[in-house]
Amino acid sequence: MAIEIVTKIDPLEFDGAECKGLPNEAGELHIKSHWNRNALVVLDWRGHSITVLADDLERAIRNARNHG
Numbered sequence: 001m002a003i004e005i006v007t008k009i010d011p012l013e014f015d016g017a018e019c020k021g022l023p024n025e026a027g028e029l030h031i032k033s034h035w036n037r038n039a040l041v042v043l044d045w046r047g048h049s050i051t052v053l054a055d056d057l058e059r060a061i062r063n064a065r066n067h068g
Contacts, residue, residue: 005033 009029011019019027027046034040034051041054 002035003033004035007031 007030009031011027011029013019014027030042030044032042032044034042039054040051041057043050043052043057
């Protein structure tokens with residue numbers, strides 16, 4: 001039996017425009033554990049899912065923050 005881990009992130013900007021008002025559950029980005037592979041994570045947003053290597057996602061985030 002697999003345990004699903006979900007982290008929810010509220011968007012701050014959408015298409016470059018600041019999100020205003022209270023966070024909306026429909027706009028949340030969900031980062032979830034993969035059902036059987038620890039090396040993978042699932043990104044869910046607005047009814048769409050994409051599975052990526054967790055290490056690749058972590059590396060991409062580090063690279064995106066390393067521009068200054």
